[in-house]
Amino acid sequence: MVGFARLSAFAALSLLAAGSALAQTKPIKVGAALDFTKVYTFLTAEYSQGQRDYVSLLNARGGINGTPVELETVDTGNEPQRGIEAYERFKNEGAVLTDFLSTPVSRAIVPRALADGMNVITAFHGRSDAADGTVFPTIFPMTPAYWSQATAIVKYIGDKEGNNLKGKKIVLVHIDSPFGKEPIPVFQKLAEQLGYAFSDIGYPSPGNEQSAQWTQVRRDRPDWVVLWGAGGGQPNSVREALRNGISPNKIVSVIWLSETDMGIVGPEQAKGISRFEGVASGKDVPVIKAIETEVIAKGKGAGDAAKVGSSYYNIGIATMALFGEGARLALEKEGAPLTPAKLKKGLESIKGFTADGLLPPVTITSEDHQGGGQGRIATWDGKAWKPDSGWYAAYQDVVWDLVKKTAADFKASGK
Amino acid sequence: MFYRLAGVYHTSYAADRTILKVSADRWQVLFLVGLALAAPLFVSRLYLSGYLLPWLIWSMAALGLNLLVGWAGQVHLGYAAVMAIGAYGTIHIVRAGVPFEAAIIAGGVLAAAIGLVFGFASLRVKGLYLAVSTLAMQYVVDWTINHVPAISGGSQATLQAPGFRFFGIPIDDDVKRYYLALFACLAVAIFLLNARRTAFGRALAAVREKDYAAAVLGVNTFYFKLMAFWVSSLLGGMAGALLAFCYYRAVTPEQFSLDVSIQLLAMAIVGGLASVIGSFLGAALVFFAPIVLNNAVGSVAGSLGVQVSGELRSHIPLILYGGLIVGFLLFEPLGLAKIWDNIRNYFLVWPFRHARHS
Numbered sequence: 001m002v003g004f005a006r007l008s009a010f011a012a013l014s015l016l017a018a019g020s021a022l023a024q025t026k027p028i029k030v031g032a033a034l035d036f037t038k039v040y041t042f043l044t045a046e047y048s049q050g051q052r053d054y055v056s057l058l059n060a061r062g063g064i065n066g067t068p069v070e071l072e073t074v075d076t077g078n079e080p081q082r083g084i085e086a087y088e089r090f091k092n093e094g095a096v097l098t099d100f101l102s103t104p105v106s107r108a109i110v111p112r113a114l115a116d117g118m119n120v121i122t123a124f125h126g127r128s129d130a131a132d133g134t135v136f137p138t139i140f141p142m143t144p145a146y147w148s149q150a151t152a153i154v155k156y157i158g159d160k161e162g163n164n165l166k167g168k169k170i171v172l173v174h175i176d177s178p179f180g181k182e183p184i185p186v187f188q189k190l191a192e193q194l195g196y197a198f199s200d201i202g203y204p205s206p207g208n209e210q211s212a213q214w215t216q217v218r219r220d221r222p223d224w225v226v227l228w229g230a231g232g233g234q235p236n237s238v239r240e241a242l243r244n245g246i247s248p249n250k251i252v253s254v255i256w257l258s259e260t261d262m263g264i265v266g267p268e269q270a271k272g273i274s275r276f277e278g279v280a281s282g283k284d285v286p287v288i289k290a291i292e293t294e295v296i297a298k299g300k301g302a303g304d305a306a307k308v309g310s311s312y313y314n315i316g317i318a319t320m321a322l323f324g325e326g327a328r329l330a331l332e333k334e335g336a337p338l339t340p341a342k343l344k345k346g347l348e349s350i351k352g353f354t355a356d357g358l359l360p361p362v363t364i365t366s367e368d369h370q371g372g373g374q375g376r377i378a379t380w381d382g383k384a385w386k387p388d389s390g391w392y393a394a395y396q397d398v399v400w401d402l403v404k405k406t407a408a409d410f411k412a413s414g415k
Numbered sequence: 416m417f418y419r420l421a422g423v424y425h426t427s428y429a430a431d432r433t434i435l436k437v438s439a440d441r442w443q444v445l446f447l448v449g450l451a452l453a454a455p456l457f458v459s460r461l462y463l464s465g466y467l468l469p470w471l472i473w474s475m476a477a478l479g480l481n482l483l484v485g486w487a488g489q490v491h492l493g494y495a496a497v498m499a500i501g502a503y504g505t506i507h508i509v510r511a512g513v514p515f516e517a518a519i520i521a522g523g524v525l526a527a528a529i530g531l532v533f534g535f536a537s538l539r540v541k542g543l544y545l546a547v548s549t550l551a552m553q554y555v556v557d558w559t560i561n562h563v564p565a566i567s568g569g570s571q572a573t574l575q576a577p578g579f580r581f582f583g584i585p586i587d588d589d590v591k592r593y594y595l596a597l598f599a600c601l602a603v604a605i606f607l608l609n610a611r612r613t614a615f616g617r618a619l620a621a622v623r624e625k626d627y628a629a630a631v632l633g634v635n636t637f638y639f640k641l642m643a644f645w646v647s648s649l650l651g652g653m654a655g656a657l658l659a660f661c662y663y664r665a666v667t668p669e670q671f672s673l674d675v676s677i678q679l680l681a682m683a684i685v686g687g688l689a690s691v692i693g694s695f696l697g698a699a700l701v702f703f704a705p706i707v708l709n710n711a712v713g714s715v716a717g718s719l720g721v722q723v724s725g726e727l728r729s730h731i732p733l734i735l736y737g738g739l740i741v742g743f744l745l746f747e748p749l750g751l752a753k754i755w756d757n758i759r760n761y762f763l764v765w766p767f768r769h770a771r772h773s
Contacts, residue, residue, distance in 0.1 A: 036729035038674075045726050075709055075729030080663060080670050081469050085706050088465035104669035107573045111664040127571050177561065178572030178668070185570060303726075406571055413510070413568065413575040 025063075027070040028327060028338050030055075030320075031090030032099040035078040040102055042231040043256070043312040045303065047101060048073055050316025052302035054287070056295045058324055065331045067338070071320075076100070080108035091118055096343045097323055101125060103179060113138055119340050119347070123319045124255055124278065128182060131370035131399075132407040133348070138340070140347055140369050142322050142362060146254070147399045148373035149276045150183035150226075153252050154190050155394035156274070156377040157224050165196040171217055173210075173237060174228035176202035183228060183254075189398050207233020214240040223250065230256035235264040238273060248272035252377065258311045262380055271382045278375040279318040279359060281385045283309035286356040287317060311385065314358065321355040322347070322362065322371075360391030373399060417762040434608050451597055455590045464589040466703065470695075471593075471600040472658050473702050477682040477694040478603050479650030484680065485689030486616065487643035488623030489537050490546040493553035494651055494679045499671035500556060501526040501652025502659035503566055506574050506666060515579040515586075519656045526652025527645045529556075534644025538637060541626075553673050560668045573667050576660045592661040599657055603650055607691050619643055620689075685740055687752025696751035704739055708732035 032051060034044045055071040063069060072090070076082040083105035090098050098113070099121040100106040106126040113120045119138050122130055128145035130136040144152065158165050172187055174180035184200055191198040201217060203210040207229055214237075217225065225246055227237045234257050241251055242265075253275040262270045283289065288309050296305055307313050323343075330338055330346025350371070352361040360374035373393040378385035418439045425431035435441045455463060480494045491497075505522030509515055536548035560567050568574035579586055586595055610616040618639045621629035626636045659666045678701050686697020709732040716728055747754045 036726055037733055074713060075732070077705065077729075077733075078669075079674075079705075081702065082706055082709075084469070084662070085465040088461045089710075092459070092461040104667050107571075107665055107667045108663045108670065110573075111575060127573070129571060178567065178570070182570055402570075406569060409569060410571070410573075410575065413577070 025067055026337065027068040028064060029090070029093055029095040030069060030071045030097045030099070030323065031086065031093075031095040032071060032073045032101070033076045033083050033086035033090070033105070034073060034100070035102045035105070036075040038078040039231070040078060042260070043258070043315075044101060046258075046307050046310050046312035047316040049301075049303035049307055050313040050318075051099075051320045052316075053291050053295050053308070053313075054317045054320040054324070056300050056302070057287075057291050058320070060294050060298075060300070064324055064327045065336075067331070067336060069324075069327075076102065076105055078102050078104065080105050083109060084112070087112060087118070091116060096327075096338050096340045097121065099123075099319065110136070110139060117340055117344075119343055121319050121323070123322075124315060127406075127410075129403045129406040129410060131368065131373075131403045133364075133366050133369040135407040135411050136369065137366075138344055140322075140364070142347070142364060142369065142371045143318070144276075144278045144373045144375045144393075145370055145399065145403070146179070146182050147186045147402055148370065148393065148396070149254055149278075149375065150186040151190065151395035151399055152276055152373075152375050152377065152392070153226055153254075154187070154194070155392070156252065156388070158194065159389075161223075165194045168196045168223045169220065170196050170198050170224045170226060171220055171222040172198070172200040172226045172228055173213060173217060173241075174200060174202050175205050175207050175230070175233055177205050179230070180205075180228050185402060186398060187226075189402075190395060193398075203229075203233070203237075205233075206231065207236055210236055210240050214244045217241070217246070218244040222246075225251050227251065227253040227257070229254070235261040238265045238270060242269060249274075252276070255375075259384070260310075267380075267382050270380050272379060274377050274379045274388065275385070276375055277311065277378045277385065277387070279311075279314045280357060280387070281309070281311040281314055281378065285314070285358045287321065287358050288314070291317075318355065318359055321358065322350065322353065325350055325353050325355070326364075370403075417765065418759065420763070432612065434612075448601070455593060460589055463593055468589070468593050468596050469658075469662050470699060470702055471596040472654060472662055473679075473682065474695045474698040475596075475600040475603050475657065476651055476654035476679055477686065477698045478600075478607055478691065479647050479654055480679050481683045481686075481689065481691075481694045482607060482610070482619075482650065483643050483647035484683050485687075485693075486610075486623065487619040487640065487647075489534075489640065489643060490542065490549065490680075491647070492546045492550040492673075492676055492680065493533065493556070495671040495673070495675035496553045496556035497526050497530045497648045497651035498655025498658065498675075499560060499666075499668070500529050501655035502666050502671070503560065503574070504652065505656035506576055506659060507566070509577050509579055515581055515660070519653055519660075522656045523649045523652040526655065527649040530648025530651070531641060531645050534641055534648075537640050537644065550673075553676055557668060557672065567668060573665050575665045576663070579660060586661070596657055596661050599653065603654075604691055604695075615639075615642070623689075681740065685743055685750055687750030690750065690752035692755060693750050693752030696755065700739070700743070700751065704736050705732060708735050708739075 034048055036044050052071060055069050058064060059068050074086050076086060083100050087098060087109050097119045100109055103125050106122050109120060117138055119140060122139055122141045123143045128147050130139040130141050131145050161168060180202060187198050201213050203213045225241060229237055249272045251273045255276045257275040295301055326343055326347035327338055329349050330342040334342040348364050348366045350362060350364045352363055354361050362371035364371045373396055374391040376391050377388045379388055418437050423437060435444060454467060476498060483489050483491050501522045504525040505518050508518040508521050533549055533552040537545050540548060581595055586592055618634045621634050622636050622639050630636050663670060682697035682701045685700055687693025712731050
């Protein structure tokens with residue numbers, strides 16, 4: 001009890017101190033409740049480091065239109081109840097934007113956020129149909145949905161095959177979860193249109209054991225293999241694919257294949273493997289260089305400097321860059337103080353924003369929260385991911401048919 | 416002194432059989448119930464919907480599991496799956512147009528029916544073997560929900576809980592959801608307090624202590640083991656439905672994963688087996704401790720200005736949480752309920768030292 005009293009007195013004192021320091025301008029509050037400890041550990045540390053470094057950069061440059069940004073990061077352990085607690089607390093503290101980076105948590109948040117008008121980032125995760133801004137007014141994926149990633153991958157394969165996929169065989173090897181099965185309708189639909197043969201093989205979650213599935217893939221003799229998983233299952237998939245004699249040049253993955261995964265497989269052995277990317281990787285981007293000189297060189301980096309420029313770090317930067325742009329537009333148009341409703345309008349007026357080459361041109365409207373769905377395929381050259389082409393979006397009509405259909409189902413289910 | 420026993424005479428059988436025999440206990444319970452009823456007046460929405468509401472629902476689930484694990488002595492490692500059946504069942508039944516009051520009972524019965532099937536394992540195996548058999552239930556149910564889009568709700572595997580009315584009152588804000596959860600939780604708590612002193616409760620206790628001995632005494636162990644699974648799964652299914660309708664408002668398979676089953680078992684064991692108050696205390700510890708520790712570590716790290724990496728910062732609460740659970744069980748292996756009982760016994764004869772159990 002004494003300990004608790006001391007602790008609370010201490011907390012009260014520190015709150016007072018913090019309050020007087022920030023009394024001049026109330027910061028814009030962003031809440032990130034991420035999973036550092038359970039399922040999403042493969043990406044959270046780097047992602048969060050990117051987010052915090054970008055916010056440090058924003059603040060070092062005087063904030064957004066003079067208003068500093070405060071990013072609060074907590075752990076949810078991928079538990080919806082902890083995510084909900086964090087959400088309610090962020091809302092209470094006046095946050096204008098929240099981020100959960102976990103499919104189960106953000107799915108539990110969506111009904112609340114829609115009812116409360118709170119903005120939620122669901123970059124590269126969560127519901128694909130949240131792209132429909134009319135049904136999900138405050139849910140902002142702002143990045144290519146899984147369905148758009150699938151279409152981009154098919155387009156890439158088509159280009160490699162001289163735009164003729166007739167008679168080709170594409171096998172999707174996926175984790176046997178809703179996430180892993182999500183792209184199947186897109187591949188099936190495009191198979192009808194383009195005439196390739198499609199089949200899918202699921203391995204049990206979390207994917208530590210896939211040898212049975214890969215002998216089956218080998219028996220099928222596919223022309224192309226698409227990997228759809230995340231975390232520890234991914235390097236395992238690559239390893240099994242190579243072991244079964246599938247050429248790395250014929251393997252394309254969903255976005256979740258990182259430098260770390262390639263290190264596990266063996267950087268040389270994995271040469272030639274491709275993956276989708278919606279955010280440029282590497283340090284060769286002006287924003288990252290600015291972070292290196294203005295944040296990390298001054299000792300304000302949020303984590304291991306070696307991780308700067310990694311794929312997931314850059315995704316973290318991208319989320320905060322999009323938020324920063326939306327907040328800037330909102331403050332310019334609607335004036336301070338920033339509220340969730342103003343930020344929503346700001347985000348929806350983002351037009352052709354690339355964060356100096358980090359992102360494909362992103363244009364968000366009140367209907368399209370996906371931001372255009374542009375991405376590209378990058379290939380591992382033994383050291384880094386090298387983009388194969390410029391940014392593009394493919395077969396968006398197929399994607400939007402699905403988005404409209406499932407969004408309508410969602411709307412109907414809440415009644 | 417605080418629990419004055421002088422003047423407490425049981426002059427009739429009815430008085431001797433009351434649940435709370437000491438008036439101080441009665442006042443405490445009435446005070447707490449009054450506090451719970453008035454909570455929306457003085458508790459902010461953050462604490463009402465972020466802490467109290469889920470605590471009540473988790474407590475209700477822990478009570479249901481405690482009936483099986485604590486009262487009847489049958490281990491269950493798939494209780495989250497039971498809750499999932501209740502949640503999905505109720506949502507589908509409400510969407511089919513059935514009123515919520517009937518649907519939640521139907522969802523509970525559905526969970527009970529499926530839970531009973533796995534309960535048959537308890538007739539042949541005990542202890543760790545039963546734990547593994549019920550673990551199978553968790554996996555079978557998870558797999559089924561994940562692989563049948565008609566259950567899980569299509570490619571996004573999320574089902575929204577439809578809006579609903581409870582006896583004509585639309586349950587559409589946090590205060591009403593809180594009262595519904597409070598009502599359900601109190602009903603289950605009162606049921607269990609009463610069940611303890613019925614033939615049913617005593618038969619369960621006999622089965623728990625030694626099922627052969629119970630059979631020799633004339634207790635039909637076949638029937639009572641299955642009844643324990645039936646009742647416990649019914650309560651679990653209804654708790655799952657409340658969790659879906661009042662708290663999550665959208666269900667996905669991950670919300671009822673194996674982790675949740677283990678947390679529920681931890682609530683029952685750390686709280687105290689076969690104890691009603693223990694279920695509440697256990698649910699509070701397992702539910703609040705990670706959140707409170709996380710926030711405390713965060714604010715301490717923030718205010719000290721210590722540069723701790725995000726990863727370390729989020730793992731410190733886990734270490735503390737693990738230490739807390741081990742610590743409580745080392746300090747009092749009979750759970751939080753026993754700690755509470757020790758305190759009560761101390762005050763029973765305070766300022767004297769020797770406590771007599773009452």
